[in-house]
Amino acid sequence: MKKVYQVxxxxxxxxxxxGDRAWAEMEKYEPFLTSDTGNYIFTAELINEMPDTSSxxxxxxxxxxxxxxxxxxxxxxxxxxxxxxxxxxxxVRVMMIADKGFTTAQFRVLGSWSFSVNSVxxxxxxxxxxxxxxxxxxxxVTMNNGRGYLFLGKSGTGKSTHSQLWIDxxxxxxxxxDDNPALRVxxxxxxxxxxxxxxxxxxxxRNIDVPVGAIVDxxxxxxxxxxxxxxxxxxxxxxxxxxxxxxxxxxxxxxHATNEKIVMTVPCFSLDCLPNAEAAxxxxxxxxx
Amino acid sequence: xxxxKGYTLRSLGKEFILVADGLEAVDFSRMISMNESAAFLWxxxxxxxxxxxxxxNLLMEEYGIDHEVAEHDVKSLLETWNTANIIE
Numbered sequence: 001m002k003k004v005y006q007v008x009x010x011x012x013x014x015x016x017x018x019g020d021r022a023w024a025e026m027e028k029y030e031p032f033l034t035s036d037t038g039n040y041i042f043t044a045e046l047i048n049e050m051p052d053t054s055s056x057x058x059x060x061x062x063x064x065x066x067x068x069x070x071x072x073x074x075x076x077x078x079x080x081x082x083x084x085x086x087x088x089x090x091x092v093r094v095m096m097i098a099d100k101g102f103t104t105a106q107f108r109v110l111g112s113w114s115f116s117v118n119s120v121x122x123x124x125x126x127x128x129x130x131x132x133x134x135x136x137x138x139x140x141v142t143m144n145n146g147r148g149y150l151f152l153g154k155s156g157t158g159k160s161t162h163s164q165l166w167i168d169x170x171x172x173x174x175x176x177x178d179d180n181p182a183l184r185v186x187x188x189x190x191x192x193x194x195x196x197x198x199x200x201x202x203x204x205x206r207n208i209d210v211p212v213g214a215i216v217d218x219x220x221x222x223x224x225x226x227x228x229x230x231x232x233x234x235x236x237x238x239x240x241x242x243x244x245x246x247x248x249x250x251x252x253x254x255x256h257a258t259n260e261k262i263v264m265t266v267p268c269f270s271l272d273c274l275p276n277a278e279a280a281x282x283x284x285x286x287x288x289x
Numbered sequence: 290x291x292x293x294k295g296y297t298l299r300s301l302g303k304e305f306i307l308v309a310d311g312l313e314a315v316d317f318s319r320m321i322s323m324n325e326s327a328a329f330l331w332x333x334x335x336x337x338x339x340x341x342x343x344x345x346n347l348l349m350e351e352y353g354i355d356h357e358v359a360e361h362d363v364k365s366l367l368e369t370w371n372t373a374n375i376i377e
Contacts, residue, residue, distance in 0.1 A: 060312055231302055232322040239308070239320065246310040256299050256308075264302055 006034040008182035008194035008209070010129055014121070015045040022046055022109065025117045029197040031207040040103075041128040044120055047106045050095055056081050060247070063088050068155070069119065073245070084119050086112065096120050102127040122180065122198050126243050131254025133185040133261070138241045139215075141176040141193055142166045147213030148176055148193035149287060150183075152241045157218050158275055160202065165280035176210070178202035183212065185261045214267045214287035221272035224282040234268030235259055290376050292335050298328055307331065307375060321373050326352065327366055341367060 056074035074081040094116035098105035109116040126136040139150040140159035179200030195206035217237040246252040273279035295311025305328035348359040
């Protein structure tokens with residue numbers, strides 16, 4: 001059985017056996033279901049047996065900390081083999097074999113369906129859109145007055161908390177996505193933010209999009225202070241908020257081009273903040289005026 | 290001396306940044322911002338052996354400045370590059 005989904009205008013296909021339990025994990029993808037007109041950025045197919053990959057050659061291990069997922073990328077018979085674990089020292093939970101352009105992939109789930117299906121689809125989405133003016137970015141996004149405001153920051157900084165502070169204290173705010181929205185630069189240069197099926201622990205899977213009002217990099221502090229970032233600072237803040245294999249030249253070039261277009265167009269700020277209502281007001285007033 | 294491997298110089302509007310793109314780079318989150326003349330020198334000596342005097346001569350030719358000024362600029366630039374650990 002094949003289903004086709006569309007996120008930020010890019011269609012992808014998921015192929016799994018009829019009635020397979022993995023379809024239960026796809027419930028939050030339902031708002032993104034679309035008609036099957038072909039032209040997918042990637043196809044991901046669930047398989048139950050992995051081929052013998054013992055001749056694999058390790059290329060790189062990706063990990064950003066003890067409580068973060070670990071991914072091992074191998075070269076195997078001219079394809080990529082990716083093995084992913086939910087934590088630095090946890091066993092591999094999902095394996096994926098993909099062509100070198102990440103457009104056709106097969107994956108095998110060894111544990112946690114939710115983690116596996118989301119990891120595979122997020123990575124394939126990020127990699128296959130890298131040169132399509134699209135960034136899947138780690139952020140919480142709140143909408144106000146028809147614009148989206150993205151809050152960036154390291155894990156645990158309080159991105160979701162800051163979104164909630166806007167919603168609780170500023171009239172007319174709504175959450176768009178709480179973990180991994182997509183940014184896309186359109187042909188006319190407009191930068192829009194799109195909801196996605198990837199929203200972390202918050203059930204907020206909204207298939208809507210708005211122009212970006214501002215991007216704010218959050219830092220925990222003892223008082224609330226906001227300042228505008230320079231182009232280079234804004235680029236660096238965004239750079240650490242998305243995934244990609246930067247040693248792959250095409251991918252790195254694509255991600256750079258998108259990041260550059262975003263910082264040239266969208267005002268970016270750094271907010272030192274407390275988790276209080278004043279933080280939301282300080283931020284709101286600076287980014288909307 | 291030599292530039293370290295694993296970095297890519299990228300333009301950002303009118304500015305430049307050096308990004309750790311390669312598998313050799315230790316810290317992928319680091320980037321170094323460069324002005325136009327620093328970026329020019331980096332491009333010229335990337336992946337080559339060079340001396341301070343190489344950079345001084347390049348600056349004099351490209352910008353038509355005298356030796357003393359170029360030497361002063363190169364000294365401070367090399368300090369920055371050494372601190373940033375992007376040359377060896």
